[in-house]
Amino acid sequence: MKHPTDNNGPDVFQPIHNPYIVGNPISDQKMFFGREDDFAYIQKKVGGAEKGGLLVLCGSRRSGKTSILFQVINGRLGPDFLPVLIDMQAMAVENDLDFLIKIAQGIVDAVGDSELSVDKHLLAQAEESSFAKFEKFIVRVNQCLGARKLIILFDEYEIFESHIEKNLISTRILNLLGNWVDYKGGAFIVFTGNDRLDERTAPYWSSFLTKALYRGVSYLSKRDTLRLIQEPVQGSVRYQDGVPEQIWTLTAGQAFYTQVYCQMLVDHLNERREYDVTADDIQQVTDEIVENPLPQMNFSWNSMLPMEKIALSIIGEISRDEAKPVSAKDMIAFARAQKVGYDIDPSKLNE
Template structure:
């Protein structure tokens, strides 16, 4: 065999090339069958757990996997970070389309020129019309990765719900256009109403593990001419990963590194065992994250199952898990049938596989071995502060009853009601909020803003790569993370639930060598609510907030913060040696809008429904530029008007419809 030339396996990033992408042919066929030529416009939602390969599928579609009948446009959802309006969002995705399609004569400047009326609806229609003229019969296919980010921007107010209405509207147009979203769940499971308008046009596709055949191809084909894999090694890798593409890449990458280091090309089971043991002893951040994201009772069920299953070939049902707990004298505070619920939840999250008879085993044996070693049932009990009592089997019910009485008498913590788990884990404050959650970063220097209100920093701590958060209410929270060393900004929506102990973040921009602040200079961090205010310091402009000015003279400075629709804030600040910070709450300014449209019309403000006329009172509207849409379908009336609302002034629109 030849000497191995290098390691082709990719861990942590989407697969963009065809050489390292294997399988998923049924998923590509599903797309062409549902939204191909002569099919209706649709939204396809690829649902799956983290690291299941959803983004890699989008990159394969972008590279032409579906064939010449499709015009794919990949929307990098990172564009959402700095957007402040619906128009900016659609401008960004159409600019991406012009850049990626590279069709002669197609540019956003030309779209703007032909659109005449610069509205979202008009520029979308113009863009699609130009594509239809140059590429007749083709299906325009927008690819949006992690659609939940779009939901987060709407919730925080950077975008309006009209974005979803525009997407739904364009699906009803005469042009061939469809969308592929990726996310962790389907639209029906989202807890906001604005997705409902897309439900009738949405179809779902579960993205799960690779087949055994495609997993074996991923193992053997990248270095087919250099490594001769024995059948038992291939089979063992598949058993360890179950076909999960990310972990298959991890094991193969580590195995190839070992062979290159030892200048061999003959992997054996002992080599594979060495790689697996190293992963178990040094678990990947993704393993830790997935474990921490589980509820406490699911952790308990998985650790009990891992303790019961001593080998990869074993299966057991909830009765077998219960017997394992009895054998270890662990008294359950509920009937054993409840174990089925927790095991089923773990199955739904793809940790387990099951038989028709109700038998369970781990889908990835790597997880079974890791949980068995690092998260034994007694360790999990300790991790979640669950005080269970050792009990003799014959006296199990009696011990539970006595223990319940002792809880009341002695004030001890003992879990009686599994449905009240959040108030018994020792991680919940009296008001029901979750505490002891930490942000853990791969780089020191973290600044965190939670839900646009609370800002914390790790600067000055002994460990600047970790930051403890205040108690948080269960549910979804929007976090903005800033690396104070590099200025890199990440935005993430996190579902805070019992059992979440860490929020891992990964900054990609590396900090340069540490430097000593020049004499007489300091750092200044300016932030505003809302973000995006223009900064002037002593008359010198800087980028919009939040902004870290890493080198500013010590002493007094004059700061002015400006944002459309808000009163300018100006203040003096004394910059001291070290790190200085100033947070500013901007005050919105308003004008008045009077609408006299008769006999009646529906009024939309910037794409969002406002009111039906006639409406006698003046409406309070935030100052700035706005688009007013007036619609009376029965009279065939539709008119769009651009207005500028000025502070404390009245703007009036009058129409008599005939």
């Protein structure tokens, strides 16, 4: 691919399009890199289940869980699966029936069969119980699916707890979901959240504990991080040898921070009217991020325990001149030598 200066001449700067996304999940397939093993795992578990099932994608905030769901919605698993995304944070509900109607409408929209409707196949059912109505609705849905498998994706499952505590929905909703995954032809449900269900203190999840599978969502591999750094701006940005690896070292493959870094780097190049990235540019962008952190960074920092903040600060001090791994032993030795006044528990560091 030609570089912009090949056509415009060395003195004409053509602004670089900034493709990097910060603050929102990644829906564009061209900007999503890696996670092939996660999709293969989901496809295997969903495709191989005779009944329904429950998979919990666990990971810290901004680790990429919701972006994985968006890719599933975009057909990443293939034509044999029918995914339905339920955004728990965006969905306002008033009661159990309201919740079931909104799930049903999401399914109707995904199925795309003009003969299937919420009014006809849910609300018009003769049963008095809204749960009985919903079960009959699912029978009709299964008739429309053919050989496809229904996957219900619930983003931020912890919101179930707050809805129950506010009396917006009852625990019968969770009982219905638990029963739904148990029978032949049932849906496969995917939750995303920070924790495993067995780590939650709320008692609502007891019926799910023996059903749930868990998959941790963590950092991108080095290969996929380097692809995210280079491929979206290929033909526009030229990296000095070793610079992409330097960005990978700084972000450790954390998808959100890699997007942040690359977005700010493209802005930096446009401001300077340059296409070439050197180690000096990396240092300038690093300084800018540290001096003017994003709100998401401030939130993450403020959410940390005191020991976590101290540990990260020590890592920063030890790695000030050279980015390198820092062991728990190194952190404890540094804290004692500098008399930080905080007793660091080695067992907690290793968690």
